[in-house]
Amino acid sequence: MYYLEKFGSYYANLAIDNISPKALHKASLALFDFLTVLLVGKKYTVLAPIFKTYLEEKKFTEESTALGYNIKTSVENAALAMGIVSHGVELDDGQLYSATHPGVAIMPSALAVSEHINSSLGDLLKSIVIGYDCMLRFAHAINPSHLRRGFHSTSTCGCLGTAATCASLYNLNEEQTTYAIGIGALQSAGIQEMLHNNASIKPLQPGKAAYAGVLAAELAKLGAKCPLTVFEGQYGWLNAMTDEFDESVLMNGLGRHWEIEYTYTKLYPSCRYAHAPIDIAIQLFKEGYNIKNVKNLKLYLSDYAIAEVGTFKVPEQFEDAMYSAAYSIAIALKYGYVRIEELKSCLNDEEVIQFTEKIMIISDSEMTKIFPKESGSKLTLYTIDGNLVERSTTSAKADYNNPLTEQEYLEKALTILKEDKLDDHIKELWRIVVESPYNKVRCKDIILQMLSMGA
Numbered sequence: 001m002y003y004l005e006k007f008g009s010y011y012a013n014l015a016i017d018n019i020s021p022k023a024l025h026k027a028s029l030a031l032f033d034f035l036t037v038l039l040v041g042k043k044y045t046v047l048a049p050i051f052k053t054y055l056e057e058k059k060f061t062e063e064s065t066a067l068g069y070n071i072k073t074s075v076e077n078a079a080l081a082m083g084i085v086s087h088g089v090e091l092d093d094g095q096l097y098s099a100t101h102p103g104v105a106i107m108p109s110a111l112a113v114s115e116h117i118n119s120s121l122g123d124l125l126k127s128i129v130i131g132y133d134c135m136l137r138f139a140h141a142i143n144p145s146h147l148r149r150g151f152h153s154t155s156t157c158g159c160l161g162t163a164a165t166c167a168s169l170y171n172l173n174e175e176q177t178t179y180a181i182g183i184g185a186l187q188s189a190g191i192q193e194m195l196h197n198n199a200s201i202k203p204l205q206p207g208k209a210a211y212a213g214v215l216a217a218e219l220a221k222l223g224a225k226c227p228l229t230v231f232e233g234q235y236g237w238l239n240a241m242t243d244e245f246d247e248s249v250l251m252n253g254l255g256r257h258w259e260i261e262y263t264y265t266k267l268y269p270s271c272r273y274a275h276a277p278i279d280i281a282i283q284l285f286k287e288g289y290n291i292k293n294v295k296n297l298k299l300y301l302s303d304y305a306i307a308e309v310g311t312f313k314v315p316e317q318f319e320d321a322m323y324s325a326a327y328s329i330a331i332a333l334k335y336g337y338v339r340i341e342e343l344k345s346c347l348n349d350e351e352v353i354q355f356t357e358k359i360m361i362i363s364d365s366e367m368t369k370i371f372p373k374e375s376g377s378k379l380t381l382y383t384i385d386g387n388l389v390e391r392s393t394t395s396a397k398a399d400y401n402n403p404l405t406e407q408e409y410l411e412k413a414l415t416i417l418k419e420d421k422l423d424d425h426i427k428e429l430w431r432i433v434v435e436s437p438y439n440k441v442r443c444k445d446i447i448l449q450m451l452s453m454g455a
Helices: 003-012 021-044 048-058 075-086 103-117 121-142 158-169 174-186 204-221 237-241 247-251 272-286 303-309 325-335 340-348 350-358 365-370 406-416 423-435 443-452
Strands: 064-066 071-073 294-301 359-363 377-383 388-393
Touching: 003 121, 003 158, 003 174, 021 075, 021 103, 021 121, 021 340, 021 406, 021 423, 021 443, 048 071, 048 075, 064 075, 064 103, 071 075, 075 103, 075 204, 103 121, 103 158, 103 204, 103 443, 121 158, 121 247, 121 443, 158 174, 158 204, 174 204, 272 294, 272 303, 272 325, 272 377, 272 388, 294 303, 294 325, 294 350, 303 359, 303 365, 325 340, 325 350, 325 359, 340 350, 350 359, 406 423, 423 443
Parallel strands: 294 359
Antiparallel strands: 064 071, 294 377, 377 388
């Protein structure tokens, strides 16, 4: 059997009872986190109002709700819209091994299809576990080579996961599921250059991955087919996407462990590679070191992290601020925390800008060598009194091996939506998504609760 057949067969025949309770619970937490991040994205995602205008002008068939836009549109465009609005504030989940943000691809397609066919919460969570598993296995198996070649894994590999997600929700048979994943693979696209100028376009790429999954499943349901050699073929996906492919990562533990259990949660609105430095800077602030008594600072990162958050120090606009580790460190050392509000308000803060320019970013060969097993950082600073201080960490907070508690998930949501005064609504959303029995909730209940919160 080809890889495509193996995965199509496995996911099509998977029952919810065969998925570990831990994986399903993690899916409910990830869904809750995604929905609250989407509400923040509604306020700050630069591309969202542009895409809203696009949807309004095109007037697509009303099938599913594009949360964050207050518009009903076609299933695939609802998925695309939610992928865009949820990825514009860099607060979404991810996985370092695969260099991806699975939630912003998988969740939009899952919600759009689930509302369209009125799925239960159980079917929705099952489809999320499947989508994460498919997406992250392939992304992990081809990275970091895929990343080095300039591809955006969230988008390229997201097409596979979203197709598997939608195939599960549409209850496609083995053959249809196989072809759906293959058609998803044929739509893989997304390059890293979007980070280096006008980064506000970046959310389009996970949005297109969500769109691709819906399209792939619906075409397969109608009888569309693709080459079974889509992955292994001479001109197939693997040869196109990577120089190094690890089959053991792709296949080992299939059905015994679930990739969703190995994802991280974001506490700061920035690229994940900036989180370890931010953690250190916040701790230093608590110890009494700040922007006024630090003379200069050296930041050590892996080459992979530098490519993402170290190519520039001083951002010119908000959407670039989320990709500058130096800028986030300066904010952390001024306030003791990093939020969207400070990322936006400090763009013209001379004290922050001047400190940011003093930060030296240094490539660390050992960090590069051990990536992605570890993705930490080291800060070395000199105070104005001449004291030398060094701090380092091997990983950022809220990674899979140091997960948030349920209370911390809820606290994150209450914090990022504090200005909207939605505390009671957030707690009700938590009850519906996380605490309710899977068979007692329909997707429409989640949609209605989100709409009551201004989505």
